[in-house]
Amino acid sequence: xxxxxxxxxxxxxxxxxxxxxxxxxxxxxxxxxxxxxxxxxxxxxxxxxxxxxxxxxxxxxxxxxxxxxxxxxxxxxxxxxxxxxxxxxxxxxxxxxxxxxxxxxxxxxxxxxxxxxxxxxxxxxxxxxxxxxxxxxxxxxxxxxxxxxxxxxxxxxxxxxxxxxxxxxxxxxxxxxxxxxxxxxxxxxxxxxxxxxxxxxxxxxxxxxxxxxxxxxxxxxxxxxxxxxxxxxxxxxxxxxxxxxxxxxxxxxxxxxxxxxxxxxxxxxxxxxxxxxxxxxxxxxxxxxxxxxxxxxxxxxxxxxxxxxxxxxxxxxxxxxxxxxxxxxxxxxxxxxxxxxxxxxxxxxxxxxxxxxxxxxxxxxxxxxxxxxxxxxxxxxxxxxxxxx
Amino acid sequence: xxxxxxxxxxxxxxxxxxxxxxxxxxxxxxxxxxxxxxxxxxxxxxxxxxxxxxxxxxxxxxxxxxxxxxxxxxxxxxxxxxxxxxxxxxxxxxxxxxxxxxxxxxxxxxxxxxxxxxxxxxxxxxxxxxxxxxxx
Numbered sequence: 001x002x003x004x005x006x007x008x009x010x011x012x013x014x015x016x017x018x019x020x021x022x023x024x025x026x027x028x029x030x031x032x033x034x035x036x037x038x039x040x041x042x043x044x045x046x047x048x049x050x051x052x053x054x055x056x057x058x059x060x061x062x063x064x065x066x067x068x069x070x071x072x073x074x075x076x077x078x079x080x081x082x083x084x085x086x087x088x089x090x091x092x093x094x095x096x097x098x099x100x101x102x103x104x105x106x107x108x109x110x111x112x113x114x115x116x117x118x119x120x121x122x123x124x125x126x127x128x129x130x131x132x133x134x135x136x137x138x139x140x141x142x143x144x145x146x147x148x149x150x151x152x153x154x155x156x157x158x159x160x161x162x163x164x165x166x167x168x169x170x171x172x173x174x175x176x177x178x179x180x181x182x183x184x185x186x187x188x189x190x191x192x193x194x195x196x197x198x199x200x201x202x203x204x205x206x207x208x209x210x211x212x213x214x215x216x217x218x219x220x221x222x223x224x225x226x227x228x229x230x231x232x233x234x235x236x237x238x239x240x241x242x243x244x245x246x247x248x249x250x251x252x253x254x255x256x257x258x259x260x261x262x263x264x265x266x267x268x269x270x271x272x273x274x275x276x277x278x279x280x281x282x283x284x285x286x287x288x289x290x291x292x293x294x295x296x297x298x299x300x301x302x303x304x305x306x307x308x309x310x311x312x313x314x315x316x317x318x319x320x321x322x323x324x325x326x327x328x329x330x331x332x333x334x335x336x337x338x339x340x341x342x343x344x345x346x347x348x349x350x351x352x353x354x355x356x357x358x359x360x361x362x363x364x365x366x367x368x369x370x371x372x373x374x375x376x377x378x379x380x381x382x383x384x385x386x387x388x389x
Numbered sequence: 390x391x392x393x394x395x396x397x398x399x400x401x402x403x404x405x406x407x408x409x410x411x412x413x414x415x416x417x418x419x420x421x422x423x424x425x426x427x428x429x430x431x432x433x434x435x436x437x438x439x440x441x442x443x444x445x446x447x448x449x450x451x452x453x454x455x456x457x458x459x460x461x462x463x464x465x466x467x468x469x470x471x472x473x474x475x476x477x478x479x480x481x482x483x484x485x486x487x488x489x490x491x492x493x494x495x496x497x498x499x500x501x502x503x504x505x506x507x508x509x510x511x512x513x514x515x516x517x518x519x520x521x522x523x524x525x
Contacts, residue, residue: 247431247486
């Protein structure tokens with residue numbers, strides 16, 4: 001059994017705000033839900049599958065299903081799968097599988113939060129069995145990714161200038177996005193002259209911290225056919241977890257080495273078929289390792305691959321993150337997966353900004369990374385195509 | 390035990406890790422080994438992650454290792470807010486496992502991948518110590 005062609009992304013919506021002092025987290029989830037359903041030409045009355053992750057306030061999917069007024073006699077599929085920022089990319093795959101199995105036909109996925117105004121404590125992490133062997137040493141998100149960057153540089157000669165090229169490409173795209181948190185184009189020099197946060201990562205190697213959210217609606221072929229809005233076909237999905245491997249962690253690769261081939265195989269496409277890629281960009285090093293692991297270049301060649309504008313739309317070899325990505329546009333509630341899906345949908349619909357719209361794209365790849373490169377991560381790869389592909 | 394100038398948050402000790410943490414108070418670094426396949430296990434747990442045997446035994450590590458990767462953290466969070474800059478590292482013990490740790494008692498800008506280091510025990514004041522390393 002495969003999900004290839006069994007489900008369609010019919011609606012996508014990104015919250016336009018990046019700083020939200022005046023709404024609750026549940027309200028943000030509701031706003032993006034309404035936005036994505038309206039984009040599809042559907043309503044909350046139509047939803048029979050609901051997907052969210054740990055950013056959703058309350059008790060898994062139950063609290064938000066209640067808040068949103070989803071019809072309790074109708075909702076037949078719930079999924080609170082938590083894989084950090086990769087969750088929402090995985091959710092699209094899960095929704096497609098549920099639809100293929102006829103468990104639901106209109107699946108709503110929401111993300112929302114306001115980290116600029118609310119500190120959400122990871123209380124469950126304190127009871128994780130690994131906690132006292134990692135967290136006591138002053139780890140934070142940046143330092144964990146810095147450990148990976150340092151080792152990648154050591155093994156492959158990757159440079160700070162090469163990492164900076166990732167940020168530069170994202171910023172060139174962000175300047176066309178009126179909602180981008182950082183809309184200004186930056187240079188390699190500006191990146192490497194920004195202050196070191198955790199060596200070798202500079203401030204501008206890090207993603208933005210933004211309030212906001214997004215939602216996606218995944219539907220059955222029958223529902224897609226009934227809608228006037230152009231939808232996007234789900235071609236393949238893969239996911240994986242990579243962990244410290246019993247203390248033998250290799251910091252130079254990600255779970256994309258497993259999720260990527262699973263998605264490519266299901267979609268029956270290869271790297272050469274990818275016209276546009278949304279690559280999770282929590283940090284510049286995340287992109288370098290991921291493009292290697294997805295097979296766009298050999299292991300260790302990521303730093304050289306991104307030189308000469310390879311990631312810059314519309315004409316680079318691998319146009320990526322044309323909304324400006326997490327590095328410049330939006331990383332709502334420290335979880336970028338949903339915005340990665342949304343921008344890929346814009347590209348396939350031909351609705352990205354004209355300056356960064358890839359000409360006539362047929363196949364797009366979306367990759368999410370959650371958790372940490374230096375401990376345990378979730379990886380999810382999604383391949384999307386034109387409605388009639 | 391000496392102090393190394395970094396915060397010493399108290400570990401969450403449970404029945405599975407109590408022996409490990411108790412040993413740190415007397416300056417011993419214990420590791421688990423699988424009784425069935427011989428694999429050295431990290432972090433300490435009672436299930437072998439390779440062969441899935443539930444029979445494991447403690448043994449004392451030599452305490453020497455090599456820096457596998459490191460970062461100079463220049464912005465601490467939580468209890469480390471005032472501690473920056475400090476070195477977060479993965480140290481590969483001679484027995485095999487790579488441990489998340491800090492490199493202490495040195496110039497933070499002098500740490501290098503491949504550097505030899507030796508374990509130190511940083512007293513938490515709660516009957517146990519954090520496993521840190523210093524240049525050998």
